[in-house]
Amino acid sequence: MTRFTVAIDGPAASGKGTISRAVAETFGFAHLDTGLLYRAVGKKALTFTDGPLDPDLAGNLAAHLTEADLAADDLRTAPVAQAASRVAAIPQVRAALLDFQKRFARREGGAVLDGRDIGTVICPDAEVKLFVTANDRTRAERRFAELTANGHETDLDTVLADLRARDKRDASRDAAPLKPAPDAHLLDTTELSIDAAVAEAVTKIKKRIGQGRD
Numbered sequence: 416m417t418r419f420t421v422a423i424d425g426p427a428a429s430g431k432g433t434i435s436r437a438v439a440e441t442f443g444f445a446h447l448d449t450g451l452l453y454r455a456v457g458k459k460a461l462t463f464t465d466g467p468l469d470p471d472l473a474g475n476l477a478a479h480l481t482e483a484d485l486a487a488d489d490l491r492t493a494p495v496a497q498a499a500s501r502v503a504a505i506p507q508v509r510a511a512l513l514d515f516q517k518r519f520a521r522r523e524g525g526a527v528l529d530g531r532d533i534g535t536v537i538c539p540d541a542e543v544k545l546f547v548t549a550n551d552r553t554r555a556e557r558r559f560a561e562l563t564a565n566g567h568e569t570d571l572d573t574v575l576a577d578l579r580a581r582d583k584r585d586a587s588r589d590a591a592p593l594k595p596a597p598d599a600h601l602l603d604t605t606e607l608s609i610d611a612a613v614a615e616a617v618t619k620i621k622k623r624i625g626q627g628r629d
């Protein structure tokens with residue numbers, strides 16, 4: 416198998432990153448967390464304003480992301496997540512990040528990408544598409560546990576409001592909104608452990624790989 420793309424989308428904290436990393440490990444695929452691209456642009460945008468940003472300036476920030484921008488250790492904070500969601504609605508930002516993601520997806524050896532528009536815009540021809548969900552309270556509880564374990568001071572209601580605001584903005588924007596591709600498999604992790612959710616994803620991918628054999 417030379418090229419094989421797995422597209423994993425879903426709302427905030429649904430578990431798509433966790434599943435993507437496990438899939439990459441299992442199959443030896445490269446993994447791209449595309450949310451990090453938007454978080455890095457959002458973080459840069461915050462150095463100008465926490466309000467609306469000029470779309471061309473935002474596109475320019477996205478076009479000049481560096482490895483160091485993506486490696487910053489403060490991309491997972493709540494303000495950066497909200498800023499990411501705001502810049503992600505700007506078409507110039509999405510256009511600047513498009514080619515890199517498309518090239519990553521078709522690299523030799525297989526790739527798994529997770530985000531919001533992977534199955535719909537970045538990789539409409541992906542061999543496997545998953546849309547990962549969980550109810551919003553469960554997602555907030557998981558994210559709250561993660562944030563507190565990492566030393567962030569917050570509370571469950573704030574985390575829940577933050578997720579809902581982001582999901583609403585992501586799903587209602589005109590540019591590449593969050594939605595399942597028509598041919599995506601829905602994977603609701605509300606009642607699933609991490610191992611069970613990963614096992615479902617792995618089974619779907621193995622089945623598709625099996626179909627590709629002569």
Ligand SMILES: Nc1ncnc2c1ncn2[C@@H]1O[C@H](COP(=O)(O)OP(=O)(O)OP(=O)(O)O)[C@@H](O)[C@H]1O
Nearest residue numbers: 427428429430431432433557561604607608609612
């Ligand atoms: N099935 C599960 N059961 C319990 N906890 C889970 C499950 N899946 C993921 N988690 C936990 O929930 C949190 C959010 O998961 P993850 O970071 O994978 O979500 P995400 O969809 O990639 O989030 P984001 O969109 O914010 O990047 C993590 O702490 C992760 O360990």
Ligand SMILES: Nc1ccn([C@@H]2O[C@H](COP(=O)(O)O)[C@@H](O)[C@H]2O)c(=O)n1
Nearest residue numbers: 449450453499500503530531532581585
């Ligand atoms: N393909 C994508 C990926 C992400 N976004 C936006 O970035 C925000 C942060 O993403 P996380 O996956 O790290 O939570 C997210 O809320 C989206 O606004 C996107 O638009 N497209």
